[in-house]
Amino acid sequence: MGGTTSALVPMRTVRSFVHITINFRSDIEMCSPISKQVLGRRYAAMLMARAIQHKIQGVRLGMFADTSQGFYYDFDAASPISEEDVAEIEQDMKQLAAQDEPANCRHCSRGEAIKLFEAKGEHWKVEWLKEGAMEEPVVIFEQGGYMDILPWGCAADSGEHNEELDQSAVRDLLRSKPFFKLLNVSGAYWQGDSQKPMLQRIYGVAFASKRELDEYLKWQEEAQKRDHRKLGKQLQLFMFADEAPGMPFYLPKGTVLRNELESLSREYLLKYGYEEVRTPFMMDRHMWEQSGHWDHYRDNMYFSELDHHHFAVKPMNCPGHMLMYKNSLHSYKDLPIRYAEFGQVHRHEFSGALNGLFRVRTFCQDDAHIFVAPEQIEAEIMHTIDLIKEIYEIFGFEYSLELSTRPLDSMGSDEQWEAAEAALLKVLEASGLKYNLNPEDGAFYGPKIDFHIKDALNRSHQCGTIQLDFQMPEKFGLSYVDEQNIKQTPVVIHRAIYGSIDRFLGILIEHYAGAFPIWLAPVHAIVIPVAEAHAAYANEMRERLIDAGIRADVDSRDEKLGYRIREAQMQKIPYMLIVGDAEIAAGNVQVRAYGQKEQEQYEPYAFISMMKGKINERAQ
Structure with a gap:
């Protein structure tokens, strides 16, 4: 019976690494195709580390991890690693793989492992071990003078963690014979922490067959042709300037596209009973404290001081809509009240994270907030799902749904969260739509349903969202009068269709490769x-x-x-x-x-x- 291995895999929904356990048999000549892919990625990452150690004097190894189709490794080198270096490293990797040198793994205590890597001057490995990021025994991989930590072990799981199983797993690792390609080099903070030093990260892909690698490279070539940053310049849609980093300037043709997206949405807002509103760009700090954003979102906000008052530029539209609702008295007969806004919001992003229209510091959010009585929740969520479906179908997008539950950083009682999650789950079950569960990735104020659209290259993009919120109405003291003339607290449903109009536009540019449907085209x-x-x-x-x-x-x-x-x-x-x-x-x-x-x-x-x-x- 074979063992199991677990990998440190970067997940989209969290900022740290999450352990994922992957099972494979080690008593047969080769693993299953899925396991072979995983093993090939890991072996390619270690081949890359060996090649870099041969090529670059004094390089220090960080850590490596799997990605969905490949791998990356972080390095500490005295000088930048160039694209020419990457090409040479790839050739060296192929030569090392052809040598087919024997390899083994051994178990040792954390203290012993620290001494081994201290002797090699690998201080990043030492730091990782001292932080206790893995349980003992530490599994060390060795091949041709190269030594590394296998952060997942080789075959570690539930009492089957032993050297015999690990040696068998290493044999499978060497048999994986991956077909690989190094892609690019970028900067990456050690352990993803911006307060720590920046290392150099090299990304690569690895597949079990040359056919799969060739297919991926063909796909990547097509993706580069469709890159919205390249097409945005070619088609004169938008630009960026050093004077406003991460903030797009829309040229006349790009403005036409944005206006068309807004016009389409406005048609359906009218059909589905929304009222369009506008709120200020900047509001007093006290309001953000009241909403909870100050405690949970402050690091992503911009601030200003005016007349001895502290203000924040809005990262979201919701608090402004709460103030609008509170401005008037409401009866149960008025509900649901649906406020929609095409609001320009600002959110701080690190410069290294900026990516064309996909990751910016200011964008237009097609936001809406629906104020409902508790008994209206399920019907209104279904109403909102129907709205989003209608608009996505105009573009011909396939889409999938995801239910995200309570995150670690949240506010509100267990009872409120359980009720909110149960309501969303009930609607999804009743809708007949397929959905996936995404634990601990809800908003800090409530669970959510996310819509993921699939583009022409089969990539998934999270765009639409429906979020249930019991917290903010209480914080703002919102109320309505029920049938018995008693004040009650409404529930708020946050929803977006495009999510970010800017990001949605970037997706459309790549989906259509710039050849837009005639109704959307800037020039017909x-x-x-x-x-x-x-x-x-x-x-x-x-x-x-x-x-x-x-x-x-x-x-x-x-x-x-x-x-x-x-x-x-x-x-x-x-x-x-x-x-x-x-x-x-x-x-x-x-x-x-x-x-x-x-x-x-x-x-x-x-x-x-x-x-x-x-x-x-x-x-x-």
Whole structure:
């Protein structure tokens, strides 16, 4: 009977590492395909460490971990590791793997392990061991003069932790023969703590077969083509500037995209009974203390002082909506009350975490807060799920749901949390939708249902959310009068559809590779005159399109026709209208759709009718 191994795997939902136990048999020639993948990633990480030790004098090893498709290792080197270094390290790894040197593991106490690594000058390993980050015995892996800690053990679990099983697991490790590729190097704080030194981290991927590696590299190449940062510049959608790090500037075409997303949402807000509101960007510190953000979210906020008062720039819209509700008296007959806001919020992010529109310091949150009586909770959550589903289906997104429960840092009683979690669970069960459980990842004030959408590259993005909150209404003293004329405290449902309009836009750019559906495209059509003599007719066509509500431009630059056609293709404009002598004589236009070589002749009226139909239907 084989043993088990557990790995330190970085999880999206927490800031520290979480132990995950992975079972595999060690009494057969090779592990299952899943276990082989995991073993291959770990062995590739250790091959990388060996190669770096050979190449870079004085390098000190940090720790390594699995990722969903690969691995990373943190290193302390006197000088930056370059991309050229990474390429050479990868070649050295292949040579080391081909040598097929024997390896073994041994058990020792924490004290013995500390002495071993002190003798090698590996102070990061020593620090990790002294912090007691793993139970004894410590499992040491050795191969060709290289020595490392296996932080998961080799076959450690429930009484089966012994050297015989670990040696068997090491044999499986060596048999894994991974196909690997090093990807990039970046900075990483030791143990993820910004107060500790920054090391250099090299990422890689490893697979059980060359076919899987080739498929991944092809996928990665496509992902790079779709990178929203690259396309945002190419399509003139947005920009960033050193004067406002992490804060996007939306250019005219990008602003059109944002406006279209907001317009779509507003249509459904009206349909689903929401009222749109606006709240200030900055509010007094006392209010943030009252809401709980001061205690639970202060490190992510920006502050200012005005007239001897301390203010905070809002990271969320919810406290402002609480004040709005409290501004009036409410009866049970008024509920549910649904406030929606496209609110610009600011949240502090470390510079190293910034990532285009995906991770910024200011963004527009399509936030809403629904004030309900307790007996309305389930119906209103179902109502909200229906709203989010309708909007996601317009984009053709597949999506999955996730129920996140009480986090370690939370406020409120056990009874309130149990009631809130039970309500969300009941709605999910009644909806018939599939969902996953995500323990301890709720908001600090309540559990939540998150919507994860899947893009064209099969990547998952958390966007929509529905959060149940019993805490904030109490903190703000909110109330309504029930049927018996008795004051009661409402429950608040926080919800977002896009989550962050900025991030959702980044997802859309990559999902569509910049070739947006016609209704969303910043420019619906561009008119291209063959020569200067045809410019007046081209401008006339543009005016007719604009009058019909179609976003249209003219490209009458003094450039060759082929150049202007290629430029329109590069800008991914849905339709090109090419006009020359024949079109003027016939009073029509020659139409070429994006990505097509064929051209069709249209009467202007017929083309406008076709375009308006596609735009109004929000055709994909």
